[in-house]
Amino acid sequence: MTNADDRELVIRDLRVAPAAKPDHEILQGINLTIRKGETHAIMGPNGSGKTTLSYVLMGHPAYIVKSGEVLWKGYNLLDLSADKRARLGLFLAFQYPTAIPGLSVASFVRSAVNAKLQGIDKNPAIDPTDVTRGGLSMLEFRRRMREKMAMLKMDDAFATRYVNDGFSGGEKKRLEMLQMAMLAPEFAILDETDSGLDIDALRIVAEGVNSMLNPDMGVLLITHYQRLLNYIKPDYVHVLAAGRIVTSGGKDLALRLEEEGYGPILRENGLDIGIPDEALAVPLEPEAAGAGR
Numbered sequence: 001m002t003n004a005d006d007r008e009l010v011i012r013d014l015r016v017a018p019a020a021k022p023d024h025e026i027l028q029g030i031n032l033t034i035r036k037g038e039t040h041a042i043m044g045p046n047g048s049g050k051t052t053l054s055y056v057l058m059g060h061p062a063y064i065v066k067s068g069e070v071l072w073k074g075y076n077l078l079d080l081s082a083d084k085r086a087r088l089g090l091f092l093a094f095q096y097p098t099a100i101p102g103l104s105v106a107s108f109v110r111s112a113v114n115a116k117l118q119g120i121d122k123n124p125a126i127d128p129t130d131v132t133r134g135g136l137s138m139l140e141f142r143r144r145m146r147e148k149m150a151m152l153k154m155d156d157a158f159a160t161r162y163v164n165d166g167f168s169g170g171e172k173k174r175l176e177m178l179q180m181a182m183l184a185p186e187f188a189i190l191d192e193t194d195s196g197l198d199i200d201a202l203r204i205v206a207e208g209v210n211s212m213l214n215p216d217m218g219v220l221l222i223t224h225y226q227r228l229l230n231y232i233k234p235d236y237v238h239v240l241a242a243g244r245i246v247t248s249g250g251k252d253l254a255l256r257l258e259e260e261g262y263g264p265i266l267r268e269n270g271l272d273i274g275i276p277d278e279a280l281a282v283p284l285e286p287e288a289a290g291a292g293r
């Protein structure tokens with residue numbers, strides 16, 4: 001069934017279990033529509049399924065889709081490989097990026113950019129692994145890399161380092177943002193992009209994201225800390241708990257979560273999941289906690 005228009009990503013009744021435990025549904029019926037030009041934040045207690053949602057949207061093989069569909073550009077994304085989803089303009093910034101020793105940041109990003117330029121039908125004139133066969137010229141690639149790295153205040157030497165190899169938490173998150181800037185996705189999922197960033201790095205990354213926002217990109221911003229939402233303003237905030245979106249609102253909802261933790265909002269929505277309020281608190285930003293606020 002497809003009737004979503006081409007400016008929105010529609011998630012319908014999405015139910016998901018890990019492949020290792022097929023009877024244990026982590027996501028129990030997610031419904032969400034995100035239009036291009038909109039930024040939606042998803043907040044939720046640890047273990048509520050936020051990363052699972054981002055992985056399933058991108059096509060991670062560790063999960064089984066029990067029901068539902070994800071409509072985008074006339075396709076049900078759930079029928080497509082992760083590779084095809086990326087070619088259709090989806091992008092996921094990982095919560096825990098993987099190191100690839102031996103592969104430089106520049107080669108990695110160039111292959112990804114050129115693979116995307118091939119399009120979903122894999123234009124045979126472009127070979128992403130061969131700089132002499134189509135795609136961006138080296139000159140143009142270098143120009144864009146320099147521009148985006150400057151935007152994210154990254155040192156030039158970054159481009160020659162191995163992907164995430166020995167990177168600090170903040171450097172890993174910046175590399176995710178560099179990939180996003182270079183790939184110019186039409187739908188970006190950012191999973192806890194704020195974690196591991198000190199306040200200066202957070203500001204730089206948030207400014208980077210804000211400068212990438214445009215009317216032709218939808219954003220799903222997964223975050224534990226309300227503080228990120230001081231820098232990147234969401235149009236909508238959703239609370240994910242017990243496998244469902246229990247309530248949605250605007251920016252005020254995030255502020256309320258910061259004040260009260262998740263407990264009251266979950267109970268108000270008829271969800272008493274037997275977790276003590278302490279565990280449902282929205283953690284303070286690390287610096288603030290350290291400063292004894």
Ligand SMILES: Nc1ncnc2c1ncn2[C@@H]1O[C@H](COP(=O)(O)OP(=O)(O)O)[C@@H](O)[C@H]1O
Pocket residue numbers: 018019020021026044045046047048049050051052053062063
């Ligand atoms: N691949 C997996 N195999 C088994 N259990 C998983 C898998 N992925 C996630 N889970 C479980 O599903 C729940 C949700 O995890 P996750 O999506 O990482 O939550 P969040 O990102 O909100 O903290 C957790 O209880 C987690 O242990």
Ligand SMILES: [Mg+2]
Pocket residue numbers: 050051052095192
């Ligand atoms: Mg997570």
